[in-house]
Amino acid sequence: xxxxxxxxxxxxxxxxxxxxxxxxxxxxxxxxxxxxxxxxxxxxxxxxxxxxxxxxxxxxxxxxxxxxxxxxxxxxxxxxxxxxxxxxxxxxxxxxxxxxxxxxxxxxxxxxxxxxxxxxxxxxxxxxxxxxxxxxxxxxxxxxxxxxxxxxxxxxxxxxxxxxxxxxxxxxxxxxxxxxxxxxxxxxxxxxxxxxxxxxxxxxxxxxxxxxxxxxxxxxxxxxxxxxxxxxxxxxxxxxxxxxxxxxxxxxxxxxxxxxxxxxxxxxxxxxxxxxxxxxxxxxxxxxxxxxxxxxxxxxxxxxxxx
Amino acid sequence: xxxxxxxxxxxxxxxxxxxxxxxxxxxxxxxxxxxxxxxxxxxxxxxxxxxxxxxxxxxxxxxxxxxxxxxxxxxxxxxxxxxxxxxxxxxxxxxxxxxxxxxxxxxxxxxxxxxxxxxxxxxxxxxxxxxxxxxxxxxxxxxxxxxxxxxxxxxxxxxxxxxxxxxxxxxxxxxxxxxxxxxxxxxxxxxxxxxxxxxxxxxxxxxxxxxxxxxxxxxxxxxxxxxxxxxxxxxxxxxxxxxxxxxxxxxxxxxxxxxxxxxxxxxxxxxxxxxxxxxxxxxxxxxxxxxxxxxxxxxxxxxxxxx
Numbered sequence: 001x002x003x004x005x006x007x008x009x010x011x012x013x014x015x016x017x018x019x020x021x022x023x024x025x026x027x028x029x030x031x032x033x034x035x036x037x038x039x040x041x042x043x044x045x046x047x048x049x050x051x052x053x054x055x056x057x058x059x060x061x062x063x064x065x066x067x068x069x070x071x072x073x074x075x076x077x078x079x080x081x082x083x084x085x086x087x088x089x090x091x092x093x094x095x096x097x098x099x100x101x102x103x104x105x106x107x108x109x110x111x112x113x114x115x116x117x118x119x120x121x122x123x124x125x126x127x128x129x130x131x132x133x134x135x136x137x138x139x140x141x142x143x144x145x146x147x148x149x150x151x152x153x154x155x156x157x158x159x160x161x162x163x164x165x166x167x168x169x170x171x172x173x174x175x176x177x178x179x180x181x182x183x184x185x186x187x188x189x190x191x192x193x194x195x196x197x198x199x200x201x202x203x204x205x206x207x208x209x210x211x212x213x214x215x216x217x218x219x220x221x222x223x224x225x226x227x228x229x230x231x232x233x234x235x236x237x238x239x240x241x242x243x244x245x246x247x248x249x250x251x252x253x254x255x256x257x258x259x260x261x262x263x264x265x266x267x268x269x270x271x272x273x274x275x276x277x278x279x280x281x282x283x284x285x286x287x288x289x290x291x292x293x294x295x296x297x298x299x300x301x302x303x304x305x306x307x
Numbered sequence: 308x309x310x311x312x313x314x315x316x317x318x319x320x321x322x323x324x325x326x327x328x329x330x331x332x333x334x335x336x337x338x339x340x341x342x343x344x345x346x347x348x349x350x351x352x353x354x355x356x357x358x359x360x361x362x363x364x365x366x367x368x369x370x371x372x373x374x375x376x377x378x379x380x381x382x383x384x385x386x387x388x389x390x391x392x393x394x395x396x397x398x399x400x401x402x403x404x405x406x407x408x409x410x411x412x413x414x415x416x417x418x419x420x421x422x423x424x425x426x427x428x429x430x431x432x433x434x435x436x437x438x439x440x441x442x443x444x445x446x447x448x449x450x451x452x453x454x455x456x457x458x459x460x461x462x463x464x465x466x467x468x469x470x471x472x473x474x475x476x477x478x479x480x481x482x483x484x485x486x487x488x489x490x491x492x493x494x495x496x497x498x499x500x501x502x503x504x505x506x507x508x509x510x511x512x513x514x515x516x517x518x519x520x521x522x523x524x525x526x527x528x529x530x531x532x533x534x535x536x537x538x539x540x541x542x543x544x545x546x547x548x549x550x551x552x553x554x555x556x557x558x559x560x561x562x563x564x565x566x567x568x569x570x571x572x573x574x575x576x577x578x579x580x581x582x583x584x585x586x587x588x589x590x591x592x593x594x595x596x597x598x599x600x601x602x603x604x605x606x607x608x609x610x611x612x613x614x
Contacts, residue, residue, distance in 0.1 A: 102530055204604065
């Protein structure tokens with residue numbers, strides 16, 4: 001199988017980057033800049049990891065499996081609040097995945113949203129101004145040394161990929177990011193229709209649609225769905241719609257059902273070392289050691305704390 | 308449905324970019340820099356399009372559908388020649404898709420390649436030096452005005468996304484690109500094991516693995532496959548392997564079975580106009596008109612000449 005173990009040295013991208021082992025206290029025998037990604041994760045300190053906050057963690061169950069999202073109230077407090085109201089009302093239960101557009105997005109919501117069969121949104125707001133920008137806070141913004149096609153600078157804040165003009169930061173459309181659909185009016189998105197990026201990152205959508213979070217596990221259940229044959233990847237036939245069983249926040253489900261994933265802090269030294277290892281490839285397999293990395297190819301390490 | 312017709316204005320990325328209408332002779336009423344992508348395609352000249360050459364077009368049939376590839380002998384003459392020998396021997400018929408790694412690659416080949424049950428490769432070469440670089444030819448290199456994380460400059464040659472150091476160009480790992488798996492030895496790839504990029508473009512693989520072509524249709528049959536649960540996305544259970552019925556080049560199948568897709572010439576004025584429209588978004592939906600585009604978000608327009 002050696003011949004096939006090939007293109008794979010490079011992995012550990014985005015939400016697939018889940019390490020299984022707990023941290024080890026011993027310092028590395030290798031210099032920091034020669035350690036592999038897995039060595040950096042193994043040798044990191046417990047304080048360099050954080051658990052997912054139950055109130056920011058959203059669980060979607062559907063027939064193909066469970067998808068877990070981390071929301072970001074830091075960037076989008078109003079959308080987060082509206083989503084909490086919708087989820088508390090069980091708004092998404094028995095709605096459907098209605099669109100799977102190859103190399104682009106999976107989208108779900110109420111197909112009757114614009115007609116008189118629309119499901120009630122209860123006390124959720126119907127219109128919301130878009131939310132993109134937060135001021136740069138030096139302490140939490142980990143800048144990435146990378147040329148970026150779309151922004152002056154890029155990096156990470158609280159585990160999320162961001163771009164910046166030097167004054168403010170905004171979330172970016174990397175693989176696995178969760179966004180809020182909207183119509184032509186800027187304030188027409190309200191989190192009743194959501195999408196996840198499942199292709200090459202469509203960064204042109206940055207600052208055009210509000211991003212509210214990211215997938216932390218289960219994206220393969222979305223990305224492997226049959227593509228819609230209708231325009232824009234919508235499922236033409238309602239029979240193809242995929243039923244969503246339930247959507248809940250972590251603080252509304254028993255502790256035993258919550259994810260045990262934890263996320264490497266992006267303002268930690270280990271994350272800096274990890275980015276270095278993603279930039280300068282140390283494996284013998286690499287003939288060209290690369291020397292650079294693009295924002296959406298960084299990923300953020302996660303691991304299962306229960307293992 | 309207005310509310311859901313949302314994130315989609317931006318589409319037409321990569322191999323999903325197939326227009327259905329034939330060119331129209333009338334000049335545009337709008338200035339060139341205000342035309343939409345579909346207007347540019349409609350108003351292009353017949354001479355700005357090319358048919359796929361049957362000898363460079365490879366058809367893979369498997370249980371989920373047909374995938375069509377365009378090969379590039381310009382960049383990889385030796386790998387192309389080896390692949391022709393393998394395909395002529397029906398090497399891939401009844402081999403399998405053995406790996407589907409989320410946000411990365413789909414891979415196929417002989418699971419017994421390294422043992423005594425290996426399928427004969429006939430007169431194909433067992434070892435091949437990697438092939439990356441061709442000299443820049445001004446006439447065919449269409450440079451893209453874009454900051455790139457991985458290379459000094461980027462653009463297109465003969466419909467393929469490329470990067471360059473100013474002296475030579477090489478193919479890049481955008482979504483849908485077809486590559487040749489290899490082991491640790493640089494010359495261990497020989498086109499018996501192939502992969503297609505199905506996630507955010509892993510550009511770190513550029514100049515590390517030989518790319519030989521790209522998917523022109525049917526990538527959705529690969530990208531929607533169930534992800535492998537084994538290490539690196541391999542299917543753990545051989546029962547999950549997906550049988551490949553046949554692989555043929557276009558000049559070995561009846562003309563009636565060949566694709567009728569044609570590709571916009573990337574050295575044409577219409578392609579320049581198209582790139583402009585991908586860079587400066589003219590649709591009212593865009594609040595931020597973007598003003599930049601990243602190589603793997605450009606895509607190359609295709610259309611069905613039979614329609």
